[in-house]
Amino acid sequence: MSTESISLTITYRGVTHPLSLLPDETVAMLQARLEELTSVPPSHQKLLLKGKKLADEKATVRDAGLKDGMKVQLLGPTAEEIGGLKKTEDEQHRRDRILRERASKPQAKVRSTASPSSAASSTYKIHKIEPLPHLPNPESARALLQRLAEDPAIRHVMQKHQFAVGVLTELAPHEHPELLGLNVNAGQAIKLRLRTDRYDGFRNYREVRRVLCHELTHNVHGDHDNNFKELNSKLNKEVAEYETSVSQGTHRLADAWGGIYEPSTGLEAEAHAHVLGGGVASGRVASGDTPEERRRRVLEATMRRLQKEEEELEQSCGTAGPSAMT
Structure with missing residues (x-):
């Protein structure tokens, strides 16, 4: 095994991490070191070298093309963030199970004092907003997410088409520079790019709302087909x-x-x-x-x-x- 180490610079969410590895160590070993530094599990790590993904975990550092002085970008959610989405997903599964059980049993008719519009407004809406706490001005991001969730035109189309969104949150520009929006599991979560690339402000409200309409459509259709x-x-x-x-x-x-x-x-x-x-x-x-x-x-x-x-x-x-x- 070669004893001459390779020095790398790993960037994750605007923070740099210097690392030294032996050429014969594997990419999996690199991922284990990165988990200790960033709390991103290896299974969710995406390593980019000059815009290309390092996919083979069994490859050695040398075979993966890593050389002394290179910079590698790390993308991926932390274990805590994954846990939050898992909790939301589990809660959704629990609600679905209860609804299935209720549907399978004869129900006594109960007179309700709530109007149909009231029931719809409590079901077909954005149920929760979550700004990213590690980004600047989280309260401003929360205010923008709240404005989107309460936008009368958005609430109008969500009720009309019976759309529900579990969590409305944001995309960090440095994590997904190529994306403006993402719909996770048909409305379990919708993520929107709220901020400018330099984090010196927020994007135009109507542009962000237009992206939200696009992602709401993904509640029904996955591909961008006709x-x-x-x-x-x-x-x-x-x-x-x-x-x-x-x-x-x-x-x-x-x-x-x-x-x-x-x-x-x-x-x-x-x-x-x-x-x-x-x-x-x-x-x-x-x-x-x-x-x-x-x-x-x-x-x-x-x-x-x-x-x-x-x-x-x-x-x-x-x-x-x-x-x-x-």
């Missing part, structure tokens, strides 16, 4: 219709939860710009248009923009696979 695109387009349209109907009406709408929804004028102005060919200097739409015609034009312009943005978003979505629901 079925996915049809449903995703429908969700985007329903969100746009919801907001356009409000903006073309009183600009204030009491929703089913007792709150008051006041839409931003930014979307309306942007849509008018598309309708008028790139300018809203006059601040007016074509004279003679009825309110319904103005609403239709705003909606059509909005949908054209959303369709173009959705094509770009598919390249930044980490969810793929067979249909999420069978």
Whole structure:
């Protein structure tokens, strides 16, 4: 066995870890050392060398192409984070088991004082939000996640399509630089990129919400096939219709939860710009248009923009696979 060690620099979540290994030691030994340093289990470690994954655990450090002075990036959740998702999954399985048992037994009819809309609002929603505590300004991230969870347009489409999300949390830019969103197990958890790449602020709210609509579609369809695109387009349209109907009406709408929804004028102005060919200097739409015609034009312009943005978003979505629901 060679006695001349190889010095490596491992980066994980913005922290560097210097390591020295013998050339004949295996990648599995490297992973064991990294587990001690970062608490990421070897089974969940993803090691990237010049953008390529080190996949063979039995390979030696030398055969894996690791050389003195190289930098390796480590990706993966910690054991504590895995435990949190496992706990959520176990709770979901417990609820499913109880529901199956109830469905198999005759039930006595009980008069309920709760309205159907109240029952739906308590079931089809985002049940929990979790910012990442190890990232800067977790309270600001929590406020953004809370705003998404309580967004009237999002709650509208979730109840309409009977979507439920166990946990809404965030993606760290340095862990998944290529992703904007990820849906875990058809809604068990949805992860969104909230922050800018340099951690000096947060991404535009409407862009993040658009990614959320994309990931909600993965509650039903895993792959980005025609079925996915049809449903995703429908969700985007329903969100746009919801907001356009409000903006073309009183600009204030009491929703089913007792709150008051006041839409931003930014979307309306942007849509008018598309309708008028790139300018809203006059601040007016074509004279003679009825309110319904103005609403239709705003909606059509909005949908054209959303369709173009959705094509770009598919390249930044980490969810793929067979249909999420069978």
